[in-house]
Amino acid sequence: MKKSVMKMTAIMSSMILAAGMLMACGQTATEEADTLSGSISMAGSTSMEKLANAVAESFMELHPDVTVTAEFTGSSAGIESLTAGSVDIGNSSRNLKDSEKEAGAVENIVAIDGIAVVVDPANTVEGLTKDQLIDIYTGKIKNWSEVGGEDSVIIVVGREAGSGTRGAFEELLEIEDACAYANELDSTGAVMAKVASTPGAIGYVSLDVVDDTVIALPLDGVEPTEENIKAGSYFLSRPFVMATMGEVSEQSEAVVALFDWLKSDEGKEVIKSVGLITVD
Numbered sequence: 001m002k003k004s005v006m007k008m009t010a011i012m013s014s015m016i017l018a019a020g021m022l023m024a025c026g027q028t029a030t031e032e033a034d035t036l037s038g039s040i041s042m043a044g045s046t047s048m049e050k051l052a053n054a055v056a057e058s059f060m061e062l063h064p065d066v067t068v069t070a071e072f073t074g075s076s077a078g079i080e081s082l083t084a085g086s087v088d089i090g091n092s093s094r095n096l097k098d099s100e101k102e103a104g105a106v107e108n109i110v111a112i113d114g115i116a117v118v119v120d121p122a123n124t125v126e127g128l129t130k131d132q133l134i135d136i137y138t139g140k141i142k143n144w145s146e147v148g149g150e151d152s153v154i155i156v157v158g159r160e161a162g163s164g165t166r167g168a169f170e171e172l173l174e175i176e177d178a179c180a181y182a183n184e185l186d187s188t189g190a191v192m193a194k195v196a197s198t199p200g201a202i203g204y205v206s207l208d209v210v211d212d213t214v215i216a217l218p219l220d221g222v223e224p225t226e227e228n229i230k231a232g233s234y235f236l237s238r239p240f241v242m243a244t245m246g247e248v249s250e251q252s253e254a255v256v257a258l259f260d261w262l263k264s265d266e267g268k269e270v271i272k273s274v275g276l277i278t279v280d
Contacts, residue, residue, distance in 0.1 A: 037065035038254035044071075044078020044091030045164045046187045047206040048240055050274040051111060052091055058270050059258055066254050072187075075164030079105055082243055088255050090243040093164030093206070094171070105243045110262050111276040114207035115169055115236040116224045118195050118214040125149040127218035130235065134173050136202060139180030144200065157183045157194050157203035168238040169204045204236075208275030226277050240276065 040059075042052055049072050056068035073081070075092040082090030083103040096107045117133060119125065125148055128136070135141040136154055145151045158181045159166035165188065170176045185191050188205050195203040196213040207224055210216045216224050219236060228234040244251055248259045261267045268278045 036063045036254060036257055038252060039067040039069070040089065040252075040254050040258060041087040042068070042070040042078075042089040042091055042242070043073050043081045043087045044089075045075045045093040045240070046072040046189075047093040047113065047165050047209075048072075048091045049188070050208060051240060051271065051276060054270050054274050055258070055262070055267075058266070059261060062261070063254075063257070066257075068258070074160070074162045074186075075167065076162040079243060082245055085245070088244070088251065090241075092241040092243055094168045094238055094241070096241060096243060100243075104245050106245070106247055107239075108242050108244060108248060108259065109239040109279055110242050110259075111240040111271045111279060112229065113238055113240050113276055114224050114226070114229045114234060115165065115172075115204050115238060116207045116210045116216040117202065117204050117219060117236070118192070118210065118216050119202050120195055120197075120199055121213065121215055122199060123149060123215055125217065127221060129220055130173070133219065134175055137173065137179045138175055152200045155182050155198055155201040156180060157185065157191055157198075157201050159188075159191065159204075160184050160186045164238075165204065165206065169236065172236055172238070226275075229277060 052070040056070055060066060060068055070091070075094055078087070078090040079092055079096065079100050081087045083100065083105055090105060093113065096105055101107070117128065123144070125144060128147060132141060132147050136147070137156060141147060142154055143151060144154055156179070158179060161184070170179060183194060185194060188209055191203040191205050192209060192214060195201040218224070219234065222228050222234045224234055224236070229237045244255065248256060262271070271278050
């Protein structure tokens with residue numbers, strides 16, 4: 001009996017010791033997962049709002065001691081904030097300008113976005129050619145009847161000066177400073193709302209925000225889809241840039257970890273979840 005009691009005591013002691021070791025290991029793993037701390041500040045493109053918010057939410061969930069904040073001030077303003085040292089990351093929905101690179105900003109492309117040309121849901125036009133789109137935005141074509149639609153005036157809607165979407169759109173069409181806008185709006189959401197509620201309106205927005213309140217037109221017979229953008233057959237596409245001052249490797253531990261995470265499978269899934277194309 002005494003031997004049995006001693007044997008049982010030894011077994012229970014071993015189990016308690018093993019449990020304690022497992023708890024210690026669990027605590028160590030948790031501590032290691034949560035050792036990253038600090039803050040990351042971003043500012044820039046309104047077109048990147050969905051991406052920036054999704055990235056911030058997912059990354060903070062993974063690292064509770066890291067705070068990620070984002071402001072949506074427009075691409076140019078975001079890069080200005082970066083070069084002025086006000087933020088860690090400048091979000092730009094266009095390639096960086098030479099002057100911005102000369103100021104020390106480094107272009108880190110994290111995703112690819114398509115620019116959709118949208119019209120109000122009652123529009124009967126089935127698509128536009130590149131030349132027709134250029135002529136509409138430069139004021140040469142003023143009525144939808146000229147491009148196969150009904151007899152109604154075209155209301156040309158665009159973004160404000162400094163917008164990355166506007167910059168990319170005009171650069172891709174080579175119509176910088178030549179557009180005849182009826183309305184210049186200060187956010188992606190405002191363009192969507194204006195086009196959706198205005199008969200005869202046409203505008204341009206990020207592909208990822210398109211919904212059934214508008215019609216996204218085929219261009220040169222090509223639908224604005226991820227597959228077509230990857231194939232290079234849809235001509236209105238642009239990079240989403242998270243710029244840093246200096247190389248990523250030179251940034252804080254938290255910023256480096258964020259960029260590493262964006263390249264991971266989990267990070268790529270977040271990018272895809274907001275309708276963007278990953279950079280492989």
